[in-house]
Amino acid sequence: MIRLSPRSRRVARALGALGSLVALVGVTLATVVSPTFSWAGSALSDLGVRPPTALLFNASLALGGAVALGYALVLRRHSGVVAACYAVAVASMGLVGVFPAGAALHFPVAVSFFLSLTAAMAADGLLRLDTASGRLALTLSAAHVASWGLWLRGVRLGPGLAVPEFAGAVAFAAWVVGLSPPAPLRSLWNSDTSPQV
Numbered sequence: 001m002i003r004l005s006p007r008s009r010r011v012a013r014a015l016g017a018l019g020s021l022v023a024l025v026g027v028t029l030a031t032v033v034s035p036t037f038s039w040a041g042s043a044l045s046d047l048g049v050r051p052p053t054a055l056l057f058n059a060s061l062a063l064g065g066a067v068a069l070g071y072a073l074v075l076r077r078h079s080g081v082v083a084a085c086y087a088v089a090v091a092s093m094g095l096v097g098v099f100p101a102g103a104a105l106h107f108p109v110a111v112s113f114f115l116s117l118t119a120a121m122a123a124d125g126l127l128r129l130d131t132a133s134g135r136l137a138l139t140l141s142a143a144h145v146a147s148w149g150l151w152l153r154g155v156r157l158g159p160g161l162a163v164p165e166f167a168g169a170v171a172f173a174a175w176v177v178g179l180s181p182p183a184p185l186r187s188l189w190n191s192d193t194s195p196q197v
Contacts, residue, residue, distance in 0.1 A: 004073060012074045013182050019068025020173035023093060026060020027169065031162075040158030044165045045110060048100035058097040065094020074182040079127055082180070085120035089113055089172065114165070117172040118144050124180055133179045133186070140171040140179075 004012065027044060030053040031037050037047060047057040068090040076083035092113035099105040121141035128134025147164040150156065157163060178185040 009074050009182070012070045013184055015067050015069075016071025016074075016176045016180075016182075017184050019064045019066075019071070019090060020176050021064075022067060023060050023064030024169060024173055026056055026064065027166070030057040030060070037162075038158070038160060039162050040156075041160040043101070043161040044169075045096065045101040045106065045161075048097065049102060054100065058100055061097030062094045063097075065090045065092075065097065068093075068176070071176065071182070075180060078181040079123065082120055082124045082127070085116050085123055086176075089116035089120055092116060114144075114148075114168055117168060121172065121175050121179075124175070128181070133183075137175050137179045140175060144168045144171050 027047070030047040031039075031044075033056065034047055034053045036042075037053070044057075047053040048061075069087060071090075072083045072087040075086050089112075092109045095109040096106065096113060099109055118141050121137045121144075125134050125136075125138025125141060129138070144164075144167065147167050151161070151164045175183075177183055
């Protein structure tokens with residue numbers, strides 16, 4: 001196992017938050033800039049197909065995913081399974097930017113992103129059921145699954161995928177920044193008994 005110095009751990013923790021911020025801000029800006037995007041009728045990946053949003057959307061995901069990979073180094077101190085699911089999630093997120101909608105690999109990497117982010121939060125939550133942040137992580141993963149279930153049953157604004165996609169991305173970012181064991185905002189959970197890493 002690679003041993004990280006305290007400074008390296010701080011840097012790795014910051015990379016997770018920074019990667020999440022880059023991706024979410026870029027995607028959000030793309031939804032604002034796009035003349036055709038609709039929360040009810042579009043998928044977020046539609047933003048990566050043509051100007052004026054393609055470069056912003058794709059670069060935000062690719063850069064955010066690459067930066068965020070460093071967070072897996074501190075997550076593995078808590079759980080190798082959680083770290084592996086997280087690494088697959090952020091790598092897949094980055095690859096969504098590399099393979100935009102219409103590319104042969106777009107659908108597999110997009111599905112991989114949503115499945116693995118859910119798995120990371122669920123695995124962490126199950127490992128830390130005795131803590132408030134662990135229970136909330138599990139709740140977020142269940143809410144993400146429920147949002148897709150509702151969408152599949154027709155409980156939605158329209159035919160677009162954007163709402164459950166964005167909900168999953170926001171839940172994942174919240175877990176990275178505030179709920180996971182090495183999260184930069186872990187001080188909010190003073191009653192947690194799980195060790196800081």
